[in-house]
Every structure is written in structure tokens, then in C-alpha cells.
Amino acid sequence: MSKQGIRTSDAFGYIAEQAGGLQNVGFCKRDVYIFVSWERLQRVETGDAVSLLKLFRARKIIDPFFDWEVKLDEERRLNNFLWCDGQSKLDYDAFGDVIIFDISYRMNNIILYVPLL
Template sequence: MRTKYGGFEEVGATKDDCKNFIQSLTYYIGEHDAEMAVQRLSEKKNCCDGYLFEYTVNFNGELNRLFWADEISKKNYLAFGDIISFDATFKTNKYDMVFVPFTAIDNHCRNVTFGAALLSSESIEAYSCF
């Protein structure tokens, strides 16, 4: 906002006001972030034809698995899905979940995406859900 309006004095808020707003927003989202992600992907599934989104929660109601793929990803899979690569090395400390992109190489030697998942464990059961 400072850059867009030419300085904090033109924004109508101080630098500290902006920092406090971001801190409050982060605190709120911290309690509802999984719900917000599920809601956003559910909305996308409802409005976008061919969008695939599935999730599960554990007995505590915590997000356990989340998978999504759009129509282009599904077409990529049909065309280039002979060999699938997935790298489950992206862990987040806050959620202890693994981000798993499912990718391959197209006929131009470029990466294409088939879908992505967030998993609470790297067990066979976690992958077989989808």
C-alpha cells in the first residue's frame, strides 16, 4: 500500500497499524486455516467443471489428507501419465503435513502437473485414499 499510494502518510495508516493488522489477520487465520482451505477448494469444485478435490479428517476433526487436480492436470495425466513422479520431501513444521506434487515430463521435456496433495503421513494408506 505504501508503494501504491506513495508513502505511509498517504495510506491513512502507519507502518505499525499495517503490522498490527497483519498480525491480527494471521492470528485469526491460524485457527481457521484448514477450514478456509477446504472451503476455498470446495467453492472451486462447485464452479469449475472437471475440478477434483477430496479430503479426509481424523477423529479429532483435524485435516488428514487433501488432494486436488484441475481439468488441465487430468488431461496432462491422460497424455503423459505413463510415468508419475512424486516428491514427498516438502514438510511444514507448523502442521507436520507433507506436500506432494504429482508430476511428469511432457513431450517438450517440461514438467507437467497431475495434481497435488497434503498428507499427514507417508503411509501406503495415506496415498491409497485417492
């Protein structure tokens, strides 16, 4: 769906219309959004993790205050990562606040394989 440019809500509306109403669909719109998110995660390839590491290394060259850390599980799969650039460090020193984006909220088993570099 999303590859073809069809919005999730439009697809759900079409399915409901074809089924003769929401009561005949058998799932809710939230289920569709969860499935679409899961499907997108399944398309993530190993190259994405390698690209992330290359991006972090390149950024460290440009910004000497850029720091990053990745955590791998026992099978060397990317578990999570954290980064902080020089500007963020200056902002923290000035304001004492931190903003964290947890994109794993309500998602299961994000698995990316990271080869040794």
C-alpha cells in the first residue's frame, strides 16, 4: 500500500466500504496501522545498520564533540543506539535538559544485523 502511495486510512476506508461497513471488517484501523508499522520494520535491511555506523563515523570527523554508542545483543544484532552532537552538549550545559526519542514504543523485536567493521 504505502509503496504505491495509498494512505493507510484510505485503504482501511476502502476495505470497510467493500465489506459493507466497519462492523463487517473484523479488525480496527489501529490494527492496520500496527500491521503497516510491522511490515515496514520487516523491510529494514542489514545495510541500514551499516549505513548508520558509517554516518556516525563521518559525523565524528566533522564534529569532534559528536559521540555515539551502539548496543548489540549476544548474536551481534543492533539492539539500540544513542548519539549526541556538539550543539546538543552545549545546549545541555546551558539549559540542563535532554530530549529522548524512543521510536521503539509499542513495537516488537526490531532486529538489525551488524557485521564487525
